[in-house]
Amino acid sequence: xxxxxxxxxxxxPVRTCEVPNSTYSARSNWITxxxxxxxxxxxxxxxxxxxxxxxxxxxxxxxxxxxxxPVILHLIEIPDEKALxxxxxxxxxxxxxxxxxxxxxxxxxxxxxxxxxxxxxxxVGAVPRKAGMERKDLLGINGKIFTSQGQAIAQHAASDVRTxxxxxxxxxxxxxxxxxxxxxxxxxxxxMTMLDExxxxxxxxxxxxxxxxxxxxxxxxxxxxxxxxxxxxxxxxNGRPVPDIIGHREWLEKDFLTTVQKRGAxxxxxxxxxxxxxxxxxxxxxxxxxxxxxxxxxWFSVAVCSDGSYGIEKGLMFSYPVRSDGRKWEIVQxxxxxxxxxxxxxxxxxxxxxxxxxxxELLPR
Ligand SMILES: NC(=O)c1ccc[n+]([C@@H]2O[C@H](COP(=O)([O-])OP(=O)(O)OC[C@H]3O[C@@H](n4cnc5c(N)ncnc54)[C@H](O)[C@@H]3O)[C@@H](O)[C@H]2O)c1
Numbered sequence: 190x191x192x193x194x195x196x197x198x199x200x201x202p203v204r205t206c207e208v209p210n211s212t213y214s215a216r217s218n219w220i221t222x223x224x225x226x227x228x229x230x231x232x233x234x235x236x237x238x239x240x241x242x243x244x245x246x247x248x249x250x251x252x253x254x255x256x257x258x259p260v261i262l263h264l265i266e267i268p269d270e271k272a273l274x275x276x277x278x279x280x281x282x283x284x285x286x287x288x289x290x291x292x293x294x295x296x297x298x299x300x301x302x303x304x305x306x307x308x309x310x311x312x313v314g315a316v317p318r319k320a321g322m323e324r325k326d327l328l329g330i331n332g333k334i335f336t337s338q339g340q341a342i343a344q345h346a347a348s349d350v351r352t353x354x355x356x357x358x359x360x361x362x363x364x365x366x367x368x369x370x371x372x373x374x375x376x377x378x379x380x381m382t383m384l385d386e387x388x389x390x391x392x393x394x395x396x397x398x399x400x401x402x403x404x405x406x407x408x409x410x411x412x413x414x415x416x417x418x419x420x421x422x423x424x425x426x427n428g429r430p431v432p433d434i435i436g437h438r439e440w441l442e443k444d445f446l447t448t449v450q451k452r453g454a455x456x457x458x459x460x461x462x463x464x465x466x467x468x469x470x471x472x473x474x475x476x477x478x479x480x481x482x483x484x485x486x487x488w489f490s491v492a493v494c495s496d497g498s499y500g501i502e503k504g505l506m507f508s509y510p511v512r513s514d515g516r517k518w519e520i521v522q523x524x525x526x527x528x529x530x531x532x533x534x535x536x537x538x539x540x541x542x543x544x545x546x547x548x549x550e551l552l553p554r
Contacts, residue, residue: 361506
């Protein structure tokens with residue numbers, strides 16, 4: 190098909206992106222004939238938001254799927270004039286980067302068009318918690334968003350679609366999306382805890398005065414919330430158990446855990462805005478780790494639909510130590526869990542059960 194497309198033959202290949210003002214239908218502008226590899230279609234919701242602004246450029250540059258994989262970005266926003274104007278600006282900047290791998294954009298507020306044929310759905314957009322809002326209120330508002338997104342994914346996405354939920358509360362939002370996406374296998378849904386893993390690795394590396402690449406086997410268990418448990422007992426520094434390298438047990442059990450669990454709040458306090466570039470980086474890391482083989486003996490953190498492993502209630506979206514062969518993933522089994530870890534894991538599971546109960550009416554399957 191190289192150059193057989195009239196647009197490519199008779200005109201210069203054009204990449205444009207329009208966000209309609211009055212109607213919200215999608216416009217796809219696309220060049221698919223310049224590479225022998227078919228482009229992957231990647232949907233990003235909340236595309237005009239903070240995380241979107243970092244994430245889209247990383248995907249388009251090849252950081253997520255590698256330097257030879259073309260992509261078509263589906264940018265999804267709410268049908269709000271300000272958001273769509275901002276999205277238009279993002280599209281203009283994407284054009285201005287002239288990314289060789291970016292083969293098209295679809296910018297829309299229509300979910301059906303937005304998820305049409307996508308291979309990956311990165312669900313970033315969500316309503317932030319506002320002053321005076323109860324957790325139940327937030328779960329209810331965002332629950333409705335993830336209900337309709339799950340339905341649209343089931344109806345319109347490619348059969349191999351994999352969905353990663355980032356918008357908070359991401360574990361339970363992922364559970365809602367999964368539960369409203371009949372026909373899409375449960376093992377194709379994920380919620381992001383990689384930012385917590387990355388934060389934990391850096392704190393351990395700093396404490397041990399070593400390079401962050403020396404920290405491996407760091408699993409975050411449970412919910413992406415202050416109850417998460419970054420498991421320092423099973424983590425390693427340069428191949429040795431963390432407690433052998435960092436002998437200061439009180440620091441590990443208190444300061445370390447609190448620093449990681451409350452890092453998001455510390456960033457808001459310092460920056461006046463929530464973490465965005467590091468969150469986008471964690472989205473890139475999660476997708477890369479799911480789509481490339483995990484180094485022998487290592488694992489990474491992502492929330493998946495529990496199959497009952499480690500005694501966790503089946504069906505909860507629970508962050509586990511996970512390995513991938515580049516296509517399929519599995520929960521790492523039989524890691525030692527001591528009484529300290531068990532108590533932490535039980536607390537984060539209890540929180541997820543509570544969240545699930547609050548959205549029970551949004552979970553049809
Ligand atoms: N899992 C994690 O580790 C992690 C880390 C950081 C942030 N987050 C969460 O990610 C989400 C996005 O953060 P942000 O900083 O980009 O927020 P932001 O407010 O800057 O942007 C959110 C964007 O989503 C859009 N949006 C809202 N509802 C939408 C919908 N139904 N469909 C499409 N778009 C919609 C908004 O218009 C906005 O542009 C938040 O929920 C945040 O709490 C998760």
